[in-house]
Amino acid sequence: MQIQKTSTTIKFGFLFMLALCSMSCSSDDDAVVVPEEKNLTTTLSKHLDENQSKTNPGLSILIKHNGEVIYQGQKGLARLEGNHEIDQHTGFRIGSITKSVTAIAIMQLVEQDQMSLEDKLLDILPFLPSSFENITIAHLLSHRSGLLDYIDDNNDWSTLDGVTTSQIPSIVPGSGLDNLLFEPGSEGEYSNTGYVFLALIIEQISGMRYPEYLKQNIFEPLGMENSFVIYEEEHLGDLNENYALSLGNSIKVLGFNSLIYGGNGIVSSTYDLNLFVEALLSNRLITKQSLDQMVETQGAIKGIADYGYGWMTGTGDYWHTEELTDRNDFWHAGGFDGYRTVLSINPDLDLQIIILTNNGDKSQKILWELIRLTKEFIKNNQ
Numbered sequence: 001m002q003i004q005k006t007s008t009t010i011k012f013g014f015l016f017m018l019a020l021c022s023m024s025c026s027s028d029d030d031a032v033v034v035p036e037e038k039n040l041t042t043t044l045s046k047h048l049d050e051n052q053s054k055t056n057p058g059l060s061i062l063i064k065h066n067g068e069v070i071y072q073g074q075k076g077l078a079r080l081e082g083n084h085e086i087d088q089h090t091g092f093r094i095g096s097i098t099k100s101v102t103a104i105a106i107m108q109l110v111e112q113d114q115m116s117l118e119d120k121l122l123d124i125l126p127f128l129p130s131s132f133e134n135i136t137i138a139h140l141l142s143h144r145s146g147l148l149d150y151i152d153d154n155n156d157w158s159t160l161d162g163v164t165t166s167q168i169p170s171i172v173p174g175s176g177l178d179n180l181l182f183e184p185g186s187e188g189e190y191s192n193t194g195y196v197f198l199a200l201i202i203e204q205i206s207g208m209r210y211p212e213y214l215k216q217n218i219f220e221p222l223g224m225e226n227s228f229v230i231y232e233e234e235h236l237g238d239l240n241e242n243y244a245l246s247l248g249n250s251i252k253v254l255g256f257n258s259l260i261y262g263g264n265g266i267v268s269s270t271y272d273l274n275l276f277v278e279a280l281l282s283n284r285l286i287t288k289q290s291l292d293q294m295v296e297t298q299g300a301i302k303g304i305a306d307y308g309y310g311w312m313t314g315t316g317d318y319w320h321t322e323e324l325t326d327r328n329d330f331w332h333a334g335g336f337d338g339y340r341t342v343l344s345i346n347p348d349l350d351l352q353i354i355i356l357t358n359n360g361d362k363s364q365k366i367l368w369e370l371i372r373l374t375k376e377f378i379k380n381n382q
Contacts, residue, residue, distance in 0.1 A: 040377045041071055044370060048075055051366055052359075057338065059357040059366065060086050062270040063374055064277075066350050071374075072270070076359065091226050091267040092356040094341045095334020098266040099195050103141055103310020104280070105202050105213060107290045114205050117141070117309075124201050128169055129178035137201065139184045140194040141309035142298035146180035147191040150260075153177070164232050164259045165210070168196050188301040192263035199262030210261055222279050224272035229265050230258060264336055273343060273354045281345070281352075295330040326375075340364040344371060349378050 044061075052058055058076010062069060074086040109115050115124070117138040122128060132147075139145040150160070150168065153176070163171070172178050172193075181189050199210040206213050211229035219227045258265075268276075279285050286294075294309040305312040311330040325331065331344035338360040344353040353371055357363030 040374065043373055043377065044071060047366070047369060047373065048073075052076055055083075057359040058086055059355060059359065059363055060088060060090055060092070060270040061370065062088070062274050062354045064274065064352040065378060069274075078358070088271040089226050089269050091269055092341060092358055093230070093264070093336045093339045094266050094268050094273070094356065095264050095336040095339055097332045097334045097341055097343050098261070098264045100310045100332045100343070101214065101218065101266060101276075102195055102198050102202070102262055103294060104285055105217065106137065106141065106198055107286045107294060107309070108217060109202065109205050111286060111290060115201070121197060121201075124204050125169070125197065128197070129173050131178050131180060135184045137198075138298075138309070140198050142188070143190050143194060143301050143307055144185050144188050144299060145191060145194050146182045146184050146187070146189070147193045148177045148179065148181060149191045150177060150193045150196065152192075160260070162259065165196055165199055165261050168193070168260065169200070188299045188307065190301050190304055195263035196260060197262070214266075218276070218285065222275045222284075224268065224275055227266065227268040227272045229261050230267060231261055231265065232259050264334065268356075270354050270356055274352075277343070277345065277352050277354070335364075340367055342367055342371065346375070349375070351375070351378055
């Protein structure tokens with residue numbers, strides 16, 4: 001059965017994409033400064049000084065060009081209580097950047113011939129509704145499955161309080177989520193549900209819980225010591241002091257669906273994500289052939305961007321301009337509670353930008369201005 005939405009919903013994890021205000025940002029006193037990029041450091045630092053207080057929740061930034069870190073800095077607090085400052089190892093919820101990690105885990109299993117992108121969802125998870133019979137792994141990765149979104153298409157978010165990933169399938173049949181928006185492969189519509197199913201597929205194929213798979217196959221091999229997945233066995237009580245808190249009407253860490261992983265759920269730092277990007281680009285996580293396949297555009301996602309397998313690609317047909325994203329870029333952004341994050345890779349400029357924030361809507365404006373200023377400087381100084 002296919003259904004149509006009667007209103008446009010803003011996809012969770014991308015609310016910040018609508019804020020393209022021309023604000024500013026930069027680094028703190030401990031920023032790494034490379035002499036030939038001194039003007040960039042001055043520019044970014046000036047904007048941070050004007051827009052980011054040291055006594056509020058803030059951000060962590062790492063910018064790499066031609067294989068060298070040209071800017072690294074943090075400003076603001078990880079915890080307001082005790083004035084714990086953000087540093088390069090501070091953990092942030094990275095939101096939908098988690099999807100890129102999930103997709104890489106899938107590609108690892110494909111490379112090991114344990115599965116194929118053309119495998120049917122129901123062949124691996126046969127307990128799901130029969131209406132999903134034509135959905136493939138490729139459809140899930142590229143948001144072309146037609147699946148409703150358990151976040152945005154749920155009229156009562158309170159029903160997700162305390163729900164875990166393994167419980168999602170049990171709330172799908174008869175809930176409305178078992179209907180499809182369109183025939184799989186015919187259109188694109190962002191779906192967090194699809195990435196929850198991808199996490200369950202990783203568990204089914206590998207025989208490991210998703211958090212353990214990432215730990216053994218990505219985090220530990222790369223030395224990502226401050227990265228992990230929040231789930232029912234790794235929750236707030238186990239987090240270290242450097243965990244960056246959200247800022248809303250009140251300070252809180254966990255949100256309504258905090259124990260559901262696959263589409264979000266990873267905690268990481270700029271230091272760790274730099275290790276992740278280095279490994280990805282040097283073919284230590286997956287082959288170049290697999291990465292090329294991931295960043296090839298599969299189609300447009302309504303209201304968001306062009307999309308490949310786990311990565312946004314190019315400039316898309318939404319708000320993107322060449323000031324922020326170039327045709328050959330691949331990247332992902334994320335948002336969860338007060339967190340706003342982005343990981344952007346520009347192969348043509350050999351430029352990687354990682355920004356993690358915990359200051360809500362104010363952070364999102366600073367984040368995009370950082371990217372604009374950086375790209376403008378690099379392009380003007382090639």
